[in-house]
Amino acid sequence: MSLPPGFLDELRSRVSLAQVVGRKVTWDRRKSQQGRGDMWAPCPFHQEKTASFHVEDRKGFYYCFGCQAKGDAITFVMESENVSFMEAVKILASEAGMQLPERDPHAQERADRRSELIAVMEEAVRFFRMGLSASAGQGARAYLEGRGLGPEAQGRWELGFAPDEWRRLGRHLRDKGISPELIAAAGLEKTSAKGGEPYDVFRNRVMFPIRDGRGHAIAFGGRAMDPDDGAKYLNSPETDLFDKGRQLYNVRAARGAAGPDRPLLVAEGYMDVIALSEAGFAATVAPLGTAITEDQLKLMWRIHPEPVVALDGDRAGRRAAMRVMDLAFPVLEAGQSLRFCLMPEGQDPDDLLKAKGPGEMARLVEEARPMVDLLWQRETEGKQLDSPERRAALDKSLDTAVEAIKDPAIRRHYSDALRERRWQLFNPRRPWRSGGKAARARAPAAASQSARVSDLAAGGGTDQLREAVVLALLIRHPHLIEAFEPALERIGFSDPGHARMAACLATCGGDDAERCREAIRAAGLAGPLEKLEATRHLNVVPALRSGEETSARQCLAEEIATLVARSGAAREIEEALQDIDGIEDEALTWRLTQAADALSRAGRGLSEDPVEYETAPNGVRLDRHEVDALDRLLHQIGHGSHGDRN
Numbered sequence: 001m002s003l004p005p006g007f008l009d010e011l012r013s014r015v016s017l018a019q020v021v022g023r024k025v026t027w028d029r030r031k032s033q034q035g036r037g038d039m040w041a042p043c044p045f046h047q048e049k050t051a052s053f054h055v056e057d058r059k060g061f062y063y064c065f066g067c068q069a070k071g072d073a074i075t076f077v078m079e080s081e082n083v084s085f086m087e088a089v090k091i092l093a094s095e096a097g098m099q100l101p102e103r104d105p106h107a108q109e110r111a112d113r114r115s116e117l118i119a120v121m122e123e124a125v126r127f128f129r130m131g132l133s134a135s136a137g138q139g140a141r142a143y144l145e146g147r148g149l150g151p152e153a154q155g156r157w158e159l160g161f162a163p164d165e166w167r168r169l170g171r172h173l174r175d176k177g178i179s180p181e182l183i184a185a186a187g188l189e190k191t192s193a194k195g196g197e198p199y200d201v202f203r204n205r206v207m208f209p210i211r212d213g214r215g216h217a218i219a220f221g222g223r224a225m226d227p228d229d230g231a232k233y234l235n236s237p238e239t240d241l242f243d244k245g246r247q248l249y250n251v252r253a254a255r256g257a258a259g260p261d262r263p264l265l266v267a268e269g270y271m272d273v274i275a276l277s278e279a280g281f282a283a284t285v286a287p288l289g290t291a292i293t294e295d296q297l298k299l300m301w302r303i304h305p306e307p308v309v310a311l312d313g314d315r316a317g318r319r320a321a322m323r324v325m326d327l328a329f330p331v332l333e334a335g336q337s338l339r340f341c342l343m344p345e346g347q348d349p350d351d352l353l354k355a356k357g358p359g360e361m362a363r364l365v366e367e368a369r370p371m372v373d374l375l376w377q378r379e380t381e382g383k384q385l386d387s388p389e390r391r392a393a394l395d396k397s398l399d400t401a402v403e404a405i406k407d408p409a410i411r412r413h414y415s416d417a418l419r420e421r422r423w424q425l426f427n428p429r430r431p432w433r434s435g436g437k438a439a440r441a442r443a444p445a446a447a448s449q450s451a452r453v454s455d456l457a458a459g460g461g462t463d464q465l466r467e468a469v470v471l472a473l474l475i476r477h478p479h480l481i482e483a484f485e486p487a488l489e490r491i492g493f494s495d496p497g498h499a500r501m502a503a504c505l506a507t508c509g510g511d512d513a514e515r516c517r518e519a520i521r522a523a524g525l526a527g528p529l530e531k532l533e534a535t536r537h538l539n540v541v542p543a544l545r546s547g548e549e550t551s552a553r554q555c556l557a558e559e560i561a562t563l564v565a566r567s568g569a570a571r572e573i574e575e576a577l578q579d580i581d582g583i584e585d586e587a588l589t590w591r592l593t594q595a596a597d598a599l600s601r602a603g604r605g606l607s608e609d610p611v612e613y614e615t616a617p618n619g620v621r622l623d624r625h626e627v628d629a630l631d632r633l634l635h636q637i638g639h640g641s642h643g644d645r646n
Contacts, residue, residue, distance in 0.1 A: 006114070007101060008074070010246075011089065013213060013302060014096040017073045018057040023524060024080050025053065035260030035305070044080060045069045058255050058303060094522040110240070113185075117241050120178055120186045121209075121217040127172050128160025128207040128220075137161035139225055140206045147271065148354070149278070157208070157274055162222060164204035167197060187219065187236040205234065208270045210242070210288065213251050218242045221249070221270050221288065233269065235289045245293040248285040248300070249273055255303050257282035263365065264304035265341075266292070267349055268312060268320075275350040276310075279358045281365075292324050294331060305336050308368045313343035322378055325371050329404040339368035372417045375401055380425070391426070398422075408492045408499055466559045467491070467498040468535045471505070472544055477552045478508050478516045484556055491563045497528030 018039050025041035028051035032039045037057030042048050043064045052066040063070040069079070077088035093100050131137050132154065140161040144154055162169065170189050174180065180198060183189045189198040205222030212218050219236035236242055248254075250273050258264045265284040267273050276284040283304070287296055292309075300307045309324055311317035321340050328338050341364050343352055352361055379397050384390060398418050405411040470488070474481050481488075485506055493499035504523045508516045520529045538544055543555035 007098075008089070009212075009214065011092055011096060011098060012060050012072060012074075013299065014098065015073050015092050016057060016302070017060050017062065017076070018055055019524075020073045020092070020095075021053075021055050021062060021076055033260065036258075043067060043069065058258070091522055094519055095524070114240060116182060117186050117239065118216045118218070120173065120182050120188070121219075121241065123173060123176060123178070124169065124186070124188055124220070125158060125160065125209050125217050127169055128162055128202075128209075129158060130160075131163050132159060132161040132207075134161075134163075136163050143206060143225065147275075147350070149274065153274070153278055160207035160209070162200065162202035162205045162207055164225075166199045166203065169200045169202070170198060185239060187239045187242065201236070202234065204229075208249070210236070210247065210249055211252060212241075212247060213255065215252055216241075218247070219244070219288070223270070233289060244288040244290060246295045246299070247288055248296055249288060250277065250285050251299065251303075253277070254283045254285045258304045259283075263339075264300060264307040265365065266300065266307050266309045268317075272310070272349045275353055276361070279353050279361065281358075281361065291320065292327065294327060297324075297328060297331065301336050306339055308339045308341050308365055310341045310349050310365070311343065312348045313345045317342060321374055325374050326401075326404070328371065329401070330406055332405055332407055332410050334407065334409060337371060339370055340374055341365050341368040372414055375414075376418060376421050385425070394422070406503070408494070409496070411492065463563060464495050464498070465535070465537050466563050467493055467495055468532055468538060469541055469544070470556060470559050470563070471498060471501055471532060472535075472538050472541075473552050473556050474505050475516045475520075476513055476544065476547065477549060478505075478513055479511050480549075480553060480556060481505055481508055483553075484560060487560050487564065491560065497525065497531065501525055501528055501532070 018034075018037060021039070021041070021044075024044045027034075028040045028042075031051050032041075037055075039055040039057060040051040041053050041055075042051055043053035043066055045053075045064065046067040046069075048066055050066075053062065053064045053069075055062045060072050061070065062072075062076060071079070073092055074085065074088045077083065077091055078085060081088065081091070083091070090100055132140055141154075144159060149157075149159070170180075170183055173183050173188070180189070184191070184198065188201055190201055191198050202220060202222045204225050206225065208221040208223070209217050210219040210221060219239070219242040221236075222234045224232050224234070235244060238244060249270055254264060262283050265276055265281055267276060267284055267286045269286055273284045273286045285300070285303075287293070309321060311321050321342065324338065325340075343349060343364070347355070349361065352364075375398070379394060379401070383394070385394055402411055402414045402418070405414060470491075474484070474488075488502055488506070491502070493502060500523070501520055504520050504525060505516065508519050517529060520526070541555070543551040
């Protein structure tokens with residue numbers, strides 16, 4: 001089977017070689033530098049005691065200094081699993097969440113065309129380079145030198161100049177024997193709307209070649225020399241080579257320069273990247289004329305686990321930071337995040353470097369702020385929080401933002417951090433006691449009250465059994481995944497293995513249960529799957545024993561709705577307990593009351609319609625003593641009973 005051009009490059013960029021190899025080896029902690037992606041282990045292909053097997057995760061290659069085994073992630077899976085090339089590709093594609101393309105008899109033709117287009121782009125790079133050194137490029141050279149980029153820097157970045165002529169590049173490429181069709185396909189010429197000859201896309205602009213992770217020229221960015229030009233910066237149109245939402249400027253050099261003590265910087269544009277790199281911050285990239293995309297985020301995380309986003313210190317820069325934060329929340333993982341370095345008002349990184357030098361930039365990068373700071377700033381800045389209703393609105397907006405985080409552990413830590421900030425805002429003269437009464441004395445008895453009520457609301461260990469039932473039913477009936485997926489996403493799984501399996505199931509479908517199991521195993525979850533299927537409690541669940549779809553659908557609706565309601569009430573009660581310390585707080589009373597209402601409504605029966613639980617999961621069966629516990633809690637803090645619950 002032939003694969004389309006770029007598929008294998010995309011696969012290699014999405015898969016971490018260190019993770020693939022790590023399933024087969026034990027890393028040597030003394031020699032390995034995980035932050036740099038520089039890993040060492042005893043070779044899995046020959047018997048040895050020393051760590052001679054070397055993995056360079058960022059470059060995507062391994063080499064054994066003992067047996068000379070070498071290759072990439074695909075090669076490793078082929079050799080370690082004894083499978084064919086296409087089988088290895090299928091395994092890795094499943095792990096990376098990529099759908100294997102259909103058999104394509106024209107894939108080789110497209111690969112050849114891609115090579116032709118790259119050759120056209122390289123010729124254009126040479127043409128623009130010559131244009132900068134010619135007499136017509138004098139103004140462009142003066143502009144670059146005024147920005148601090150002399151001839152050597154211009155050469156390092158392959159900067160060029162597109163002459164102020166309509167068809168100069170097109171004629172040059174035709175003289176080289178390149179067809180007009182290829183010139184247009186490379187995004188270098190446009191067709192005249194008036195029926196005239198095609199004309200050059202870039203005219204009278206300083207040119208920045210854009211190269212992919214393998215060093216191929218795939219596009220250009222052009223900076224207008226005419227201040228009256230309608231577009232100050234112009235990028236190549238999207239082509240077979242160039243998808244601007246999946247590429248980063250300077251990605252190849254940044255990948256090699258990033259490390260534990262050299263974070264990846266993310267700037268706004270070409271000149272910022274060049275200025276930062278020339279000042280010693282070589283691990284710097286930028287998006288290509290658009291807001292950062294999810295694909296670009298994932299590419300950044302392949303280079304460094306915590307990139308620092310350096311944005312202009314104006315209102316637009318702050319808005320851009322907030323957009324990136326919202327984009328990142330749903331895809332955060334443990335040890336994988338972003339920090340933000342906002343420039344002083346009215347300055348970009350290039351301005352700062354010129355005014356105060358690299359030392360000041362290094363200081364700002366060192367003091368880059370975590371995303372939780374930006375979230376708190378956005379939700380509180382300029383707001384009056386002088387009433388219970390306004391404070392409750394703040395709680396709601398913060399909860400809504402945090403709910404976008406899919407990873408339950410990260411979501412919990414965000415909630416803890418925001419709760420601390422809320423305390424400090426409304427209780428400025430009282431120190432924050434992390435964990436409230438439960439953590440203050442660190443004594444077993446001190447933790448008992450919080451533990452009792454938290455377990456009461458969350459269902460204790462029974463929630464993991466409910467989670468196991470849900471996952472087992474979905475694996476048995478994969479055609480039900482699509483119907484229950486929206487509600488499934490709202491569960492805060494208490495078991496990390498369950499959470500990862502649920503995320504994996506979201507990519508499955510159809511009627512093949514064994515295919516679901518294979519997808520879970522391919523995602524590195526064979527152990528959690530085996531543990532799940534060995535759970536004895538599942539043997540007594542009627543819906544699993546009968547195998548009937550109607551029974552499975554009803555059981556799924558009940559268990560998912562119960563988990564959603566329980567996790568929500570547990571969070572409310574836990575937050576309230578950590579606030580209690582003999583204070584009277586209207587917002588606290590409001591939150592407890594809302595939690596009590598949720599538990600009360602949850603005791604009123606169960607509908608059989610699963611769609612209902614996607615929008616209003618309030619029909620679950622919960623024990624009466626859970627509602628009574630909330631009444632007692634309200635009495636305990638002096639606010640009286642919540643009233644009749646019918």
